[in-house]
Amino acid sequence: MNVAVAITEDSLSLRAGRVAAVAGAHADAVDSEGRFPHEAVAALRKERLLSIQIPPELGGEGASITVIAELCSILAQACAATAMVFAMHQIKLSSLVEHGADADWHPGFMRRISAEQLLLASATTEGGIGGNLRNSICAIVVNGDRCRLEKDATVISYGAHADAILITSRSNPEAATSDQVLTVFLKDQYSLTRTVEWDTLGMRGTCSDGFLFKGEAPVAQIVPKPFAEIAAQSMLAVSHLLWSGVWYGIAADAVARAQAFVRAAARKSPGASPPGALRLAEVSSLLQVVRSNVVAGLKAYEEAKADADRLSSIAFAVAMNNVKIASSEMILPIINHAMLMCGILGYKNGTPYSLGRHLRDAHSAQLMISNDRILGHTSTMLLIHKQDTSLLG
Known part of the structure; x- marks a missing residue:
């Protein structure tokens, strides 16, 4: 379903305001219970805000990072965890919008994000390197038109609740730690085994548990740019x-x-x-x-x-x-x-x-x-x- 329409910045703010009202009503419960902000994310989907960065020709609205930052601020004034989930989703989406538009597989995936309001998570941290996202220990293994990856991801924010994960790794088992690729794995293409529980001082609703990630997908899902x-x-x-x-x-x-x-x-x-x-x-x-x-x-x-x-x-x-x-x-x-x-x-x-x-x-x-x-x-x-x-x- 193509829902590309001309949307004003004011209307985006109004839509974010409606999500913020939902997020604010549950913010204290999300924090005290350390649970995912299900209600607010459902509202993000209802308002179709998860795809606003995607170009109109792929079903989105072509919103700029400036506009998205404003929406992050609106949401954060109600519930910081909701705002951070939205921000991290948009950060991963920017990698696809800016670097996957000319690929074979990724434009179709962006159309699916728009149609289904899919939520993207990120797996860049790893046991042994911590938060140094420009280095990886794990390596993706390519066999014909398939690729496999296993990663000890010490943090995957809202990983258990995402529809897809964009994950970094070395480009092959012989590659240097800094020779990395970014690969999209859909929810039915990977398994997550929780290894670290997210019990923290704040940002509790992001549910940033650690997982052992195991995935297999078509090679076409590797973003072609380094x-x-x-x-x-x-x-x-x-x-x-x-x-x-x-x-x-x-x-x-x-x-x-x-x-x-x-x-x-x-x-x-x-x-x-x-x-x-x-x-x-x-x-x-x-x-x-x-x-x-x-x-x-x-x-x-x-x-x-x-x-x-x-x-x-x-x-x-x-x-x-x-x-x-x-x-x-x-x-x-x-x-x-x-x-x-x-x-x-x-x-x-x-x-x-x-x-x-x-x-x-x-x-x-x-x-x-x-x-x-x-x-x-x-x-x-x-x-x-x-x-x-x-x-x-």
């Missing part, structure tokens, strides 16, 4: 930008709750400046810095998309790394400010001003691709590249 190219030209930048959209949404909702608290206090004492008013002004400026950081990163990405050399440049990689570092580190002080403004009502669960879930979810930001790892890569690049100091970019 994973190094996919990572450099789309995946890493899109990850940093969409994750930052999620983190901004978490912080924005925390500030909104603090603002509501301060306003309620002001109504009780007309004519007097309520406690927390100055902190509210301060946290507003901090939130604006995060917003500006994400917006600038999105602008840089959209401008660079037309130039493969620019997308693969050191300057671009440094800029995207800096977006991730700044966004992930700044949201914690913002939420802490909001907590201080709301006081015990922010600290307690079950109040209109509760911020415990926000604070716990936000702690994941510095760990999703470790900031220390990213800073290490950036420092290496800056040894050979001059820092861009122009305001014009």
